Structure formats: C-alpha cells, structure tokens
Amino acid sequence: xxxxxxxxxxxxxxxxxxxxxGGMGVVWEGGDTLLNxxxxxxxxxxxxxxxxxxxxxxxxxxxxxxRMAAKLNHPSVVAVYDVVEEGGRPWIVMELLRHPSLEEVxxxxxALPVRQAADVGRQxxxxxxAAHETGILHRxxxxxxxxxxxxxxxxxxxxGIATAEGDxxxxxxxxxxxxxxxLAPERVRAAEAGPPSDLWxxxxxxxxxxxxxxxxxRGDPMSTLNALLTEEPDYRRxxxxxxxxxxxxxxxxxxxxxxxxxxxxxxxAIVASKPAxxxxxxxxxxxxxxxRALLAAGAAAVLMVAGGTVAYFRxxxxxxxxxxxxxxxxxxxxxxxxxxATPTMTPTPTPTPTVSKIVPAVRVWKSRDGWSIMRxxxxxxxxxxxxxxxxxxxxxxxxxxxxxxxxTDPSQVMRDAEETVRQNAANVVNRGRRTVVxxxxxAVEWEFSWTAGxxxxxxxxxxxxxxxEVRRAVAIGDTAYLLSxxxxxxxxxxxxxxxxxxxxxxxxxx
Numbered sequence: 363x364x365x366x367x368x369x370x371x372x373x374x375x376x377x378x379x380x381x382x383x384g385g386m387g388v389v390w391e392g393g394d395t396l397l398n399x400x401x402x403x404x405x406x407x408x409x410x411x412x413x414x415x416x417x418x419x420x421x422x423x424x425x426x427x428x429r430m431a432a433k434l435n436h437p438s439v440v441a442v443y444d445v446v447e448e449g450g451r452p453w454i455v456m457e458l459l460r461h462p463s464l465e466e467v468x469x470x471x472x473a474l475p476v477r478q479a480a481d482v483g484r485q486x487x488x489x490x491x492a493a494h495e496t497g498i499l500h501r502x503x504x505x506x507x508x509x510x511x512x513x514x515x516x517x518x519x520x521x522g523i524a525t526a527e528g529d530x531x532x533x534x535x536x537x538x539x540x541x542x543x544x545l546a547p548e549r550v551r552a553a554e555a556g557p558p559s560d561l562w563x564x565x566x567x568x569x570x571x572x573x574x575x576x577x578x579x580r581g582d583p584m585s586t587l588n589a590l591l592t593e594e595p596d597y598r599r600x601x602x603x604x605x606x607x608x609x610x611x612x613x614x615x616x617x618x619x620x621x622x623x624x625x626x627x628x629x630x631a632i633v634a635s636k637p638a639x640x641x642x643x644x645x646x647x648x649x650x651x652x653x654r655a656l657l658a659a660g661a662a663a664v665l666m667v668a669g670g671t672v673a674y675f676r677x678x679x680x681x682x683x684x685x686x687x688x689x690x691x692x693x694x695x696x697x698x699x700x701x702x703a704t705p706t707m708t709p710t711p712t713p714t715p716t717v718s719k720i721v722p723a724v725r726v727w728k729s730r731d732g733w734s735i736m737r738x739x740x741x742x743x744x745x746x747x748x749x750x751x752x753x754x755x756x757x758x759x760x761x762x763x764x765x766x767x768x769x770t771d772p773s774q775v776m777r778d779a780e781e782t783v784r785q786n787a788a789n790v791v792n793r794g795r796r797t798v799v800x801x802x803x804x805a806v807e808w809e810f811s812w813t814a815g816x817x818x819x820x821x822x823x824x825x826x827x828x829x830x831e832v833r834r835a836v837a838i839g840d841t842a843y844l845l846s847x848x849x850x851x852x853x854x855x856x857x858x859x860x861x862x863x864x865x866x867x868x869x870x871x872x
Contacts, residue, residue: 465505480632503563543576558616565611574768736867787812805836
C-alpha cells in the first residue's frame, strides 16, 4: 500500500500507510500523536461530476453525521474519535480494528451457517437501531462494511459517511457511487429514504452471507439497479428458516417491510433453534459451521451373485419398511431376479415357498436446491443449509454433498478442502489427484487416507481409526459442489464399486 510518511492531519494525526481505497475515500492506518494510540483515518473523497454546490453540501453533511456518529457508544459500531478538516474536506478518525470483513470471510471460507448469519444480523440490527434512535442513517450496509472478530463480534463501520446521499449521485447516468447491489429501491428512485432503507440493505447483506453475492447483482450497475426495481430474489439456495426474514426485509415498498423489532424476533428464533434429526430417508437439519474439517462419504451393502448378476442390496427390515416409489437401483446395476427362500417344511406334502423383498442398495435423494444423488439405502441423513450428509448405522462409512457459492473454481475448491483436511486430520497420505469429467463438466478428484483424532467436526468417526476418502469438486452453473465419500481402510475395497456408483450419480437439474 501507499505510504505517506510523516504527513500530519490537523497537526495531530499521522498517516502511516494506506489500508484500503473505495469510491468514497481512502482509509489509512494512523497514529494519534497526542494520545499515543493507533487509529484508522478515513480521507473522504467525493465522486467526480458533482457541482461545487453539491460538493459543499455533501462535505458539510459528512462532517455533521460523522460528529453525530461519534456520540454512538455501541459494541457493534466502530467508534468515531474525531472529525477534522484538512485540505477543504473532512477526515474521520476512528477505532482501528484488524478484523476481516464479512465479504472477505464469505469469499475465503464460504457461506455462513444460518445460525451464525442470524447472529451477525442481530448484532448489525442492534447497531442500526441505536443509530436510528439518534437520527443517524447508515446508507451503506453491506458485507464489506461489517467486520467479524474471532470471538464472534460483528462491527459495523462507516456510519453515515460511506455513501454520498443526494439525488444527483443516484439519478445521473454513470453517477452511481460504489456498488449499487445493496441499495434500497427508494434510494434508487430518489425517493425519501429512512430507517427502512438500512433494513433493506441488511436483508441483502444476510442474503449475501449465504449465497456469496447480493440477490440483485447483475454484473454492471445499470442492470443491477433495474433488478432492484423490477425483480424478486431467488430464494432456492437460502435456508428455509431465513425466508421469512429476507422476504420481509426485501419488499420493494418501505412501508411494507419488517420493522426492526419483528426482524430481531425472527433472527433470535433462528439463533435459538436446535437441530432435529429425522428418519433414515429424509435428512434432518444439523448444526454446521465454517471451517468444517471433513466432508466425507462411505457405504456398505450385501453383495450377492444370482444367475450371473452382481448387485448390492439390503434385505428389508421392519425399521425401514417398504421402499419409496422413487427408490431404484442405479442404471449400472442389472435387475435382480426374484429370490426364493429355502422351502419351509409344513404338515402338507407340498412345500410353500416364501419370497423375500429386496431393497435396492441406493435410493434417489432430490435436494430442495435442485440436485440429486443415488444415496445408500438405510443410512442416517442430516441436512445443513449448504451441506447434506448420510452416515452408515455403524458409523464406518459416510457420504457428503456440500454446495459452495462464493468460489466456483473446482481446483481452488479442492485446494481449500485439502488445506482444511491437513489442519484437522492426522497422518494424511495423498493417494492421487486427477481431472475427471462429471456429467459433461470438468471436475477435480482427490483420493487420500487419514486418521481420525479425538476431536473434530466429524462426530461419526472413531478416534484412531484409519479412513480412506475420495472427494470430487465440480462446478455446474454458478455453484460448485464438493462430493465426498469415506470408509474405513479395512472396508475400502469392498465398497469401492458402490462409491463410484453413488458419486457418478450426482446430477444437477435432472
């Protein structure tokens, strides 16, 4: 970054180095020479094209609202220490925080789990409520203006100073400042904007937490502005628990939106929700989080040879009942002939044969997000907002499907996955990486072995047990999928055929 040496602002604040630059200014790491403490200093810049009168009004408003923001004392608001003028424009002296932004977290580690996103939303909402009560509007709530600390604290930056308010900046061609993806429709229409505008931006931000982008981002400012005014968000990738909040916040008309109290009530309910498990056929919601250590898969089935036909199957049991109508063996498995049990001796001279039902080794699972897979029959399932998994009853094998929206490069997805594995598993041995074709799309596949530790994010594993795993990363449309299949080393060869059948069956939109 650029260094500005010993330059002093207002004879007190020393600029040390540039930290970042955006449409409305430059943020510097600085030092308060009077109090001998580190600070962040924002140099406010205005967009080109404003008339001298507009520039003067904007600078006055920025200085006024920054001084108002300095009166806020809230744990989720970056503290404003001072507002000074130098070179004909205001400089904002703020608390220096060295935390990544929400935007950076999502881009590097993927979508937030729904409960974490709701918790971040509550913290930001609390900050907005405190500001609105003092007459301050934020005007630029978005992921890059929210910092996330390691302890879970979310901090909103740039109160009242980030975006040029005023009709000219939003209505003149080419004059939209910064990204319009998180602006409320009334601001685009140059209508009166109040607290509901900040709540709209909070809704768009929560959406981006789980998808990786604003619901209205279209690649260029004018298309995005048009989407804001005329289109509705696509909620198919959003966890259902978050739908009422987002649908309420992202209503086009301000008077129709959820207010802060109802929004907080809905978010609090999400944060307090507990995962529930269900039967073997319908994955249940399961707690998850960023930095998941191992997404894995595995399988076991009975192998039978009958009339030259090889197939995997399970005999039905009272616990599993009759297979659903969607249950079917994979195309690669030939149909099995009817099986006749050994005749049972009865008092009558003619033995009466009985027929045992054969349950297919796999059943079709269709995700609410549009993908499907032939998952092993009889495995216990669990569903998180972007991660679906099944575990064999004896916990010796596991299957996982994770959707990733922020990064859709299969090679990078696999590199990120490998880094996570090596951080969380012991004795990782690379057994080969290769490029494959999956349903017509280029994919990356990695096979490796690892030993389960005493702790981790894989509760189905047995500490000290050696596992082998295959992961496949494939991008289809604007989503990357990480498929993973794990079994114990002792059972790996016997399950390899079923593994290939299941992994290859993964389909999107079919």
